Amino acid sequence: MNRDGRLGVGIIGAGLVGPIVGAALAGAGHALTGITRGSDEDRVDAVLPGVPVLDAIEVVRRSELVVIAVPHDELPGLVAGLADLGAWQVGQIVLHTDPAYGIGVLDPAAAGGAIPLAVHPAIAFTGTSIDLRQLAAAYAAVTAPAAVLPIAQALAVEMGCEPVVVADADRPAYAEAIETVTAFSRSIVQQSTALLAGIGVENPGSYLSALVRSTVDQALAERPPID
Structure with a gap:
């Protein structure tokens, strides 16, 4: 260095x-x-x-x-x-x-x-x-x-x-958490925008933007259950 x-x-x-x-x-x-x-x-x-x-x-x-x-x-x-x-x-x-x-x-x-x-x-x-x-x-x-x-x-x-x-031993669990939240979020948003587009809502991504952000913020603020 x-x-x-x-x-x-x-x-x-x-x-x-x-x-x-x-x-x-x-x-x-x-x-x-x-x-x-x-x-x-x-x-x-x-x-x-x-x-x-x-x-x-x-x-x-x-x-x-x-x-x-x-x-x-x-x-x-x-x-x-x-x-x-x-x-x-x-x-x-x-x-x-x-x-x-x-x-x-x-x-x-x-x-x-x-x-x-x-x-x-x-x-x-x-x-x-x-x-x-x-x-x-x-x-x-x-x-x-x-x-x-x-x-x-x-x-x-x-x-x-x-x-x-x-911790080194916890990296697989960490990776699973990252993969779960990214894959699930992307899938759900894509499914929802497709449904809105199907009923004629213009710019379904923009329509859902505030709702998705506020829902995620609320979920992140909630204390997760501890097994």
Whole structure:
């Protein structure tokens, strides 16, 4: 880490999450070293203009903090593959954004001396600058070895989020909660808007917006039952 606490940050994963996390950290003063190629280069360039597009090994080589934001099924193989190539560096921070994995998935990097962190910002990413405003009102689940937990918490804050510590063993339950609320909410809203459209209501999404928001706010304010 630099004397002023600023890091060279590389992003592996140019989908909806990686560029936004990179932009948030850049906004906190960190320097972006590179990002891997994505399927929508125009969108990534709009969020991270001028950031070099590199392969994963070069991103790791140039970076003090590597943010991995790839699909769930790709994460273990990516981390292990880079370890097999001797890419991970002693003292390098490696952070993944997957809700379901804790730090165990980063064991191959940790075996090479890297510092493993798991930080999941709890928003529905769009991959656009709108997400930066959402992060400012969001929480993030952080999981890390006790000695470096403050680093994970500080990075979550620099993304704009309020950090909440989730134990490594609790990450699967956390991921289930996130998947349940996102999938269920999306399904119910889509079903309701289709019904309204079917009876001729114009702009059914706009019609339901205030109702959905107020209902969700009320549900969130209610104390959940404890088994």
